[in-house]
Amino acid sequence: MTRKxxxxxxxxxxxxxxxxxxxxxxxxxxxxxxxxxxxDINMSKDDIEGSVIGYFSDHFExxxxxxxxxxxxLGLNPKSNVRIEGGGATGGLAIREGYAxxxxxxxxxxxxxxxxxxxxxxxxxxNEFIALASDTDWDFPIGGYYSGYYALMARRHMExxxxxxxxMAMVAVKNRNNAQYNKFAxxxxxxxPYGMRDGGFIKVEDVLKSPYVAYPLKRLDICxxxxxxxxxxxxxxxxxxxITDTPVWITGTGAxxxxxxxxxxxxDNKSLPLLPHEKPEWYKNLEYPGVHSFRAxxxxxxxxxxxxxxxxxxxxxxxxxxxxxxxxxxxxxYEDLGLARYGxxxxxxxxGQTLVDGEVAVNPSGGLIGNMHAVGxxxxxxAVEVFWxxxxxxxxxxxxxxxxxxxxxxxxxxxxxxxxxxxxxxxLRR
Amino acid sequence: MTEVxxxxxxxxxxxxxxxxxxxxxxxxxxFENLSKGKIMATRCEHCxxxxxxxxxxxxxxxxxxxxxxISGKGRIxxxxxxxxxxxxxxxxxxxxxxxxxxxxxxxxxxxxxxxKEPEKLKIGMKIKLRIARELEWRASDIWAExxx
Ligand SMILES: [Zn+2]
Numbered sequence: 001m002t003r004k005x006x007x008x009x010x011x012x013x014x015x016x017x018x019x020x021x022x023x024x025x026x027x028x029x030x031x032x033x034x035x036x037x038x039x040d041i042n043m044s045k046d047d048i049e050g051s052v053i054g055y056f057s058d059h060f061e062x063x064x065x066x067x068x069x070x071x072x073x074l075g076l077n078p079k080s081n082v083r084i085e086g087g088g089a090t091g092g093l094a095i096r097e098g099y100a101x102x103x104x105x106x107x108x109x110x111x112x113x114x115x116x117x118x119x120x121x122x123x124x125x126x127n128e129f130i131a132l133a134s135d136t137d138w139d140f141p142i143g144g145y146y147s148g149y150y151a152l153m154a155r156r157h158m159e160x161x162x163x164x165x166x167x168m169a170m171v172a173v174k175n176r177n178n179a180q181y182n183k184f185a186x187x188x189x190x191x192x193p194y195g196m197r198d199g200g201f202i203k204v205e206d207v208l209k210s211p212y213v214a215y216p217l218k219r220l221d222i223c224x225x226x227x228x229x230x231x232x233x234x235x236x237x238x239x240x241x242x243i244t245d246t247p248v249w250i251t252g253t254g255a256x257x258x259x260x261x262x263x264x265x266x267x268d269n270k271s272l273p274l275l276p277h278e279k280p281e282w283y284k285n286l287e288y289p290g291v292h293s294f295r296a297x298x299x300x301x302x303x304x305x306x307x308x309x310x311x312x313x314x315x316x317x318x319x320x321x322x323x324x325x326x327x328x329x330x331x332x333x334y335e336d337l338g339l340a341r342y343g344x345x346x347x348x349x350x351x352g353q354t355l356v357d358g359e360v361a362v363n364p365s366g367g368l369i370g371n372m373h374a375v376g377x378x379x380x381x382x383a384v385e386v387f388w389x390x391x392x393x394x395x396x397x398x399x400x401x402x403x404x405x406x407x408x409x410x411x412x413x414x415x416x417x418x419x420x421x422x423x424x425x426x427x428l429r430r
Numbered sequence: 431m432t433e434v435x436x437x438x439x440x441x442x443x444x445x446x447x448x449x450x451x452x453x454x455x456x457x458x459x460x461f462e463n464l465s466k467g468k469i470m471a472t473r474c475e476h477c478x479x480x481x482x483x484x485x486x487x488x489x490x491x492x493x494x495x496x497x498x499x500i501s502g503k504g505r506i507x508x509x510x511x512x513x514x515x516x517x518x519x520x521x522x523x524x525x526x527x528x529x530x531x532x533x534x535x536x537x538x539x540x541x542x543x544x545x546k547e548p549e550k551l552k553i554g555m556k557i558k559l560r561i562a563r564e565l566e567w568r569a570s571d572i573w574a575e576x577x578x
Contacts, residue, residue: 143516
């Protein structure tokens with residue numbers, strides 16, 4: 001019998017293209033300090049029984065076994081500590097690992113800590129490092145890199161379903177503009193002292209006019225590369241109730257996977273994980289997953305929904321933080337999560353259903369496009385953001401109430417790695 | 431002398447170079463056959479699946495696969511123009527990447543498309559794989575060209 005697990009505290013750093021003012025361990029301390037001292041909790045650092053530490057790249061950091069340094073710097077020795085790595089899904093996988101440690105009864109209070117410092121190499125080198133997280137025998141040597149892979153997938157999605165560049169641009173506008181009410185967001189120069197100077201609000205035309213990186217993806221369709229850290233503290237039911245009056249429960253979690261080379265994924269209809277509200281005849285003629293959709297995301301959602309009793313995600317979920325590495329992948333993810341049928345993700349953003357005041361607010365923090373993508377911290381930032389949303393106090397942390405989703409009760413976090421090789425989905429409830 | 435980029439905070443230059451002696455293992459015959467002008471895929475006769483890039487072991491049943499020659503003819507499944515790239519390939523931009531459907535192959539192959547008329551590229555266009563005259567023993571030794 002597994003135990004109930006709650007998030008009881010969260011913290012993030014200011015995100016920035018370059019936080020040269022602090023080392024990785026100092027950034028982790030910035031996020032941990034917020035978790036311990038800015039959340040309304042009745043606990044001390046000594047109550048933490050162990051940590052799960054996520055970071056993506058030994059190449060970016062030029063330091064192996066960084067987990068041991070973070071653990072030491074945060075004064076957590078000699079408690080349990082493990083490093084989790086799963087590309088872009090590192091944070092989501094770390095949250096699941098923390099969940100498993102508490103649910104199983106191994107530990108009562110676990111700190112899940114994620115960080116990344118991507119600024120110590122130039123952007124093209126950074127893209128190359130990320131590309132090394134694709135197949136280095138077959139895909140990397142021909143000039144493959146992630147914006148290229150996602151562009152190929154996006155074009156197939158356009159061909160298959162009629163998705164448009166304008167719809168993608170609307171995702172960028174939503175997320176970037178949400179970030180203007182989040183003081184931690186990299187694209188928020190007004191509120192974030194480390195924010196990018198050319199950030200600020202954008203319009204659909206700005207996205208469409210921004211230079212192509214790989215057709216159909218343009219500069220403003222693509223996520224940030226960031227320095228920063230995030231911390232979520234997880235606790236068992238008994239401890240959670242002592243620590244806070246407003247715990248947020250992790251009521252469901254799932255994880256999926258798929259082939260590293262997206263071309264190796266099936267294109268028949270035999271492996272489509274069907275969500276509770278869907279009918280097989282909807283997708284009778286759909287080649288799946290092909291390169292247009294993320295089967296791992298769907299499988300993760302299927303598991304999490306089953307566990308959490310979600311059978312109408314669009315209506316039941318109030319707030320979602322999902323992995324918008326690209327505007328196209330946010331639209332693809334709407335469909336993988338069953339917020340819209342396959343092929344109708346573009347319509348969902350066009351109708352404004354994922355705006356803060358829409359049917360389900362998606363990426364009110366600004367997501368990876370507006371807020372941050374410090375890879376190892378990203379999935380943990382999502383957990384912290386939805387935690388604050390469900391507590392109703394996002395405004396206190398963001399420095400603006402504008403993106404607080406009123407009365408939010410149920411949320412979802414979605415963490416995704418390299419073209420959908422690992423995806424985690426967790427459902428959170430206040 | 432250590433190169434210094436800033437003093438508050440102190441920022442210095444670190445470098446790290448690595449050479450790997452990388453083995454292609456059981457897929458080595460793919461490259462040997464390229465030198466004979468043949469493009470080989472692998473096939474699992476138990477599952478009736480043909481893999482390109484080749485896999486020595488079938489992911490569906492984990493039996494060993496067999497080498498089969500393929501025509502290299504196919505169609506564009508999706509394609510894109512790269513205006514930016516990782517550091518190593520910045521010198522090549524703009525270039526074209528595609529997933530191609532190949533005759534007798536169940537997977538899609540990611541490959542470059544080389545063409546003098548990029549504006550004519552479209553999904554469904556017929557292509558043929560070409561082999562480099564001087565092999566570098568890398569996936570870049572093959573690429574697609576329009577075949578219509
Ligand atoms: Zn087989």
